[in-house]
Amino acid sequence: MTVLFAVVIALAAVSSLGVVFSRQTIYSALSLVLTVSMLAVLFLLLNAQFLFAVQLIIYAGAVMVLFVFIVALLSPDAEDRPALDLRAVIGITGVVVVTALVFIAARNGITYSTNGFHGTVVGTASDPYHTFNFPQDAVNNAGNVQTVAGQLFTNYLLPFEITSMLLLVAAIGAVYLTRRSSR
Amino acid sequence: MIGPDDLWWVLLIKCGVLVVFLLTAFAYLTLAERKISARIQLRYGPNRVGPFGMLQPAADGLKLFFKENVAPAERDKILYLVGPSLAGGAALLAYAVIPWGTNNWFGHVFHWDIAHVNVGLLFILGVTSLGVYSLFLGGFASNSKYSLLGGLRSSAQLISYEMAVSFALIGVVILSGSLDLEHIVGSQQGLWFIVLQPLAFILYFTAAFAETNRLPFDLPEAETELIAGYHTEYSAMRFGLYFLGEYINMVTVCSIATALFLGGWLPLLPFHPFDWIPGPIWFLGKVLVLLFVMIWVRWTLPRLRYDRLMNFGWKVLMPLGLINIVVTGAVVALRA
Numbered sequence: 111m112t113v114l115f116a117v118v119i120a121l122a123a124v125s126s127l128g129v130v131f132s133r134q135t136i137y138s139a140l141s142l143v144l145t146v147s148m149l150a151v152l153f154l155l156l157n158a159q160f161l162f163a164v165q166l167i168i169y170a171g172a173v174m175v176l177f178v179f180i181v182a183l184l185s186p187d188a189e190d191r192p193a194l195d196l197r198a199v200i201g202i203t204g205v206v207v208v209t210a211l212v213f214i215a216a217r218n219g220i221t222y223s224t225n226g227f228h229g230t231v232v233g234t235a236s237d238p239y240h241t242f243n244f245p246q247d248a249v250n251n252a253g254n255v256q257t258v259a260g261q262l263f264t265n266y267l268l269p270f271e272i273t274s275m276l277l278l279v280a281a282i283g284a285v286y287l288t289r290r291s292s293r
Numbered sequence: 294m295i296g297p298d299d300l301w302w303v304l305l306i307k308c309g310v311l312v313v314f315l316l317t318a319f320a321y322l323t324l325a326e327r328k329i330s331a332r333i334q335l336r337y338g339p340n341r342v343g344p345f346g347m348l349q350p351a352a353d354g355l356k357l358f359f360k361e362n363v364a365p366a367e368r369d370k371i372l373y374l375v376g377p378s379l380a381g382g383a384a385l386l387a388y389a390v391i392p393w394g395t396n397n398w399f400g401h402v403f404h405w406d407i408a409h410v411n412v413g414l415l416f417i418l419g420v421t422s423l424g425v426y427s428l429f430l431g432g433f434a435s436n437s438k439y440s441l442l443g444g445l446r447s448s449a450q451l452i453s454y455e456m457a458v459s460f461a462l463i464g465v466v467i468l469s470g471s472l473d474l475e476h477i478v479g480s481q482q483g484l485w486f487i488v489l490q491p492l493a494f495i496l497y498f499t500a501a502f503a504e505t506n507r508l509p510f511d512l513p514e515a516e517t518e519l520i521a522g523y524h525t526e527y528s529a530m531r532f533g534l535y536f537l538g539e540y541i542n543m544v545t546v547c548s549i550a551t552a553l554f555l556g557g558w559l560p561l562l563p564f565h566p567f568d569w570i571p572g573p574i575w576f577l578g579k580v581l582v583l584l585f586v587m588i589w590v591r592w593t594l595p596r597l598r599y600d601r602l603m604n605f606g607w608k609v610l611m612p613l614g615l616i617n618i619v620v621t622g623a624v625v626a627l628r629a
Contacts, residue, residue, distance in 0.1 A: 136369075136372070136433070140372075140430075143426070147423075150419075159410055159411060159412045159416075160412050160415070162412075162416075162419075163412050163415030163416055163418070163419045164415070166419030166420070166422065166423070167415065167418055167419045167422055170419075170422070170423060171418075171419060171422025171423060171425070171455070172422070172452060172455075175422075175425050175426070175429070175448055175452055176452075178426070178429060178448075179429070179445065179448050179449070182429070182433045182441070182444070182445070183445065254411065254412060255411075255412060255472055
């Protein structure tokens, strides 16, 4: 399992570097597809099967297809720049520093056990939907979908509805802006 | 409990059996397609290689292997190969979670499917949505106008009809209360969902034609306007992989329709002698019937115009799917 994690994380890291360093836009976009898919596999390894499927369908299957679609339609030329310049060096240094900081934080603060992540407990033990504490067994007994839905439609109903309104407004706005004027 | 499903060699054998099954299905689907189309057009079809032309697929396969690979010089070298590999790979991957039934052997529960995912339905939708890339990348990397047009069409068409597919499936999910394919089949005991969700079945099966690039929705490869669309510039086995992906996708969508609407491995009537026939045979039989319908439709209906196709997807299938969701949800909520 740990080996799988390492492989997937390495692939995600390499492909996200590919997003930045590819000279052709289409390769950047496709690297992003790979990154997104690897994140989905990470969800699967963490036993969040629902999030895995949603990540694949929404990001890899819909959003990125549109990205690639647009890139191919406009077919921009390859970028005229050296593969490694000052920007790249600074970027790599930044990534390394941030990653190191995250690892140090993880070693000192956040603990992980086989029972799942232990975050702040908000509710009571008799009412699991009001806690942030999801032992792996409990989630898998109820099913990923049920657990996510239970949270989404009780605790986080207002943010959820506001987000959906926002998306609806954006969709209507996009249709209005791209509409051929009938004047 | 550790059952036979968890042993690594059982898993390996299952994978092997499934790949062999799918490749055989692909080979004989091509023969079935040619035979049935011939009968529809008052011809005989292939009947020279082996009895009734049964060895024709083997001959075709050999030919594909030994043909010269002709590729455009100005192609994108990497993506040109990624396209067909993805086409074959994604098609095979989606089939891992199709539920063929369970058996109780020597006190152990044995599942016929390779992976048991509790969001099996979403898994299939996710993996098949990656199939878009194969068509699109193939069209893009060929560096040919026909291919690019085919690729662009395919991505627009597949995204649009994915919505229709998902909306059609939500009705079934509401009724069974689960995304687990095995659970969905189990909850059809007594009454198949095609009776309760006839509209959803029609919507799903219609959109499935678009998802698999079959006539009347085969615009990405419409030969009268685009030569062969996204695979114009492919030959030999690279073309063969696209061909394989398309036919295995047909098997996949028919299997999903069987599991969701036609009661999967459940027998036609729940008493003797019907339940003497084992579940996987029932499943296979139902899939074969749907496959025949797909071939039948291809050789009897003309192709839609491209704008009509998009209008049909967004203005007919989508609203009908939404109505189906609202009505199903209301009925379930009122009866609860």
